[in-house]
Amino acid sequence: MNYYDLRKALHDEGMSHHEAFYVTDHHWKAETGLWAAGKILELLRDKYNCITNPEVLNPENFKSVIYHNWFLGSHGKKITLMRSEPEDISLIYPKCKTLFTYQVPDMGINTIGEFAITYDMTHIKSKDYYNKNPYAAYNHADRPLIKIKNMLSCCEKKLLIVHNSFFNCVIPFLAMNIREIDSLDMRHFNGSLKTYINITRPDIVIVQKLDEFKK
Numbered sequence: 384m385n386y387y388d389l390r391k392a393l394h395d396e397g398m399s400h401h402e403a404f405y406v407t408d409h410h411w412k413a414e415t416g417l418w419a420a421g422k423i424l425e426l427l428r429d430k431y432n433c434i435t436n437p438e439v440l441n442p443e444n445f446k447s448v449i450y451h452n453w454f455l456g457s458h459g460k461k462i463t464l465m466r467s468e469p470e471d472i473s474l475i476y477p478k479c480k481t482l483f484t485y486q487v488p489d490m491g492i493n494t495i496g497e498f499a500i501t502y503d504m505t506h507i508k509s510k511d512y513y514n515k516n517p518y519a520a521y522n523h524a525d526r527p528l529i530k531i532k533n534m535l536s537c538c539e540k541k542l543l544i545v546h547n548s549f550f551n552c553v554i555p556f557l558a559m560n561i562r563e564i565d566s567l568d569m570r571h572f573n574g575s576l577k578t579y580i581n582i583t584r585p586d587i588v589i590v591q592k593l594d595e596f597k598k
Contacts (some may be wrong), residue, residue, distance in 0.1 A: 385430075386592070387520075396527060406470050408456020410518055412475055413473045417442060422552075423589070427595030428538070431587060434538050440559050447473045455512040462476055464512065472517045475557060486530040487523050489571075501531070501555040521551040527572040528565065530589040531555070543585035545576065549592050572591050 393403060403415040421440035427433035454462070454472040478490040479582055508518040522529060525548050541563040544554060547570060558564050565583060569576065579580070580588065 386440065387423070389419055390424060393418075403452050405456050405472075405518075407454070407459030407467050408518060409458065410456070410549060411552055413444070413475050413521065414447075416444065416521070417475060417556050420553050420556035420559075423557060427459055427561075427587070433540050433561075433587075435560050436537075437560070445475045445477055447475050450510075450517065450594070453510055453519045454506070455517075456518070459530050460506045460513060460589060468572060469512060472509070474509070474520065475556075480535070481559070482534040483558065484530075484532040484534065485528050487528075488524050488530075489527055490523065492523070496533075498555065501558070518548075518551070522555050522566075524548070524551065525568050525571060526566075528567055529554070531558045531564045531566075533558050533560075533562055536560060538562055541565070541583075543567065543580065543583065543588045544591070545588065546591040565578075 390400070393400065398418075398475070403411055403413055417440055418500040421437045424437040428435040428437065450472050452469045452471065455469045459467040459469070478500050482589065483498065483500060484495045485500045486493045487519040495528065501522055502520050503523040504520060506515060508526065510516065512592070516524075519525075538560055539562050540567070542557070542561055544550060544564060544566045546554070546566060547568060550566070554564060554566050565585065567576065567579065
């Protein structure tokens with residue numbers, strides 16, 4: 384099975400491994416998710432003949448809304464505010480025009496709109512260190528199935544991504560340059576992965592390795 388080690392790519396580009404992650408949480412920052420999506424687009428272009436344009440994900444093409452001292456991650460919650468400090472968290476929006484259809488079946492969501500519809504603002508609209516999880520705003524948190532279609536993409540490929548919460552900050556950025564993405568979180572999806580693939584016939588299946596994307 385072919386694999387792509389994003390950790391090596393991160394280090395090869397001189398990026399700080401620790402700065403790629405939140406201090407109080409085990410997930411990547413949104414900025415790292417944007418970078419990772421660009422590297423995956425490069426891989427799809429160079430190895431799998433996908434007509435992608437990684438330059439679309441140049442950080443200069445995005446704007447950030449920063450929520451200052453808004454996030455206390457899962458590790459921070461465990462040791463409490465007595466021993467940790469809240470940190471900033473960003474929601475990143477493309478500057479260009481976007482148009483997506485976005486379906487989250489278990490939430491009854493079937494909508495069309497700009498990139499912002501990939502965020503669930505209920506998780507971040509108010510500051511509540513212990514009862515809110517702002518990271519869950521990314522791609523509507525941990526859902527069994529999400530279907531995203533980019534109505535403006537020139538890349539006709541259909542991707543299936545099998546993942547956990549680590550890729551929630553990656554998948555919406557990938558959708559900026561891929562026509563259709565289905566994502567499955569197998570911790571919550573009760574169906575058969577093999578059957579789903581046979582029915583939906585994706586061009587490429589990406590499996591995030593679920594046990595090593597940690598600090």
